Amino acid sequence: MTDIFCEELSTKLPFERIVLGKSESLFLQDQKIKKFYFLRQGVLKLVRSTIEGEQSIMHVAYAGEFIAEASLFSEKYHCFAIAESESEIISYNKADFLAYLDTSSSAMLSLLKTFAQQVRDLRVINEIKNINSAKQRILAYLSNAKDGNNVIQLSISLKDTAYKIGLAHETFYRELKKLELDGLLTRKGRTIKLLKQ
Amino acid sequence: MTDIFCEELSTKLPFERIVLGKSESLFLQDQKIKKFYFLRQGVLKLVRSTIEGEQSIMHVAYAGEFIAEASLFSEKYHCFAIAESESEIISYNKADFLAYLDTSSSAMLSLLKTFAQQVRDLRVINEIKNINSAKQRILAYLSNAKDGNNVIQLSISLKDTAYKIGLAHETFYRELKKLELDGLLTRKGRTIKLLKQ
DNA sequence: CGAGTCGTTGAACGGAATCAATCGTCGTGG
């Protein structure tokens, strides 16, 4: 999974390629922000530590996302970034990145578009999570993600997909099976096809 | 609730003020996009109709939000916008808005910042909704929203807050009461104070 | 071969949703 904007960007700006093993950190909370990251492969978990010492997950990032977008406008990180699996990351110098945006309104517009799309996607997931019935929630997610042929190609595991829509993975497996038995969809691995009716 | 960027913008760009009564529409699905809207007061529901005739909520917008950010980069609306209560909206001409962004990299950067913050906030809510225990979910929401004095001033009703974090409002009321009885917080109307320990 | 993880199924429990009813408040209109 790659982002169009990120691809284009890499021809214009110097960047580094970082590979993290599982459980390795990309950055630490309260650390000064010098870079801006794009996750090309893998899974990254953003976790915040509170003063009381508790930890809370802020976000789980998958391939194709910029990491901590708000860090572009912040001095210090408000969370830790830890690789959940082996991950590949593109790293830009933050100052260079901002300077480049300033010279290219088309680049800035592209990034704005990317962010706007992120906002839209997050809102959809957010609403989907307000559906209480597992069956209906899954159907809502799938019909949002389907292409012109009613096919959904999951880019992440079923387990991660379950987490993404806020279901226990067991529930997700079970419900998918029911839906298949009911003739509402067919599935082969990570490929799902919605059937009309 | 107003947005800094929107305030500044209104001194630079012509705008119109729109007032909608409950159930009135701001725009319709498939309608051509000519405006860009900011919700200054009220509640707006974005609903999408599928080909099959079903309706799904895409987002419920509250005061202080730009409406359908992605519409800046799209030709047609993908959803309906309907006022849930009397609402006040600021309307810009979309072409003017984009043209202005193109001339002012600082304005574009401000908008980028606004969007980045939106993304961050949405991710936090998203993760919060993955907490199954009502009590823990509420505590997570409150400690995220608290100010320096551990005080949370809700800008929307308790009922809407419950919806925002994905709880039935009855559950929200009950759990708040329990938390108060347990000495974890105090509440007067829409003002909540978290107590340490 | 063994560790690790995903995918899968079973059983039981608990807690959140749901339905229902009441109260208070606010605005509206006759």
Added chain:
DNA sequence: CCACGACGATTGATTCCGTTCAACGACTCG
């Protein structure tokens, strides 16, 4: 001014279904 409707806030009782715990097979990778 009062009656009325609308809606938020609140509490009670019940149900149900999604979570959780548990166990196992399949597969990959070192």
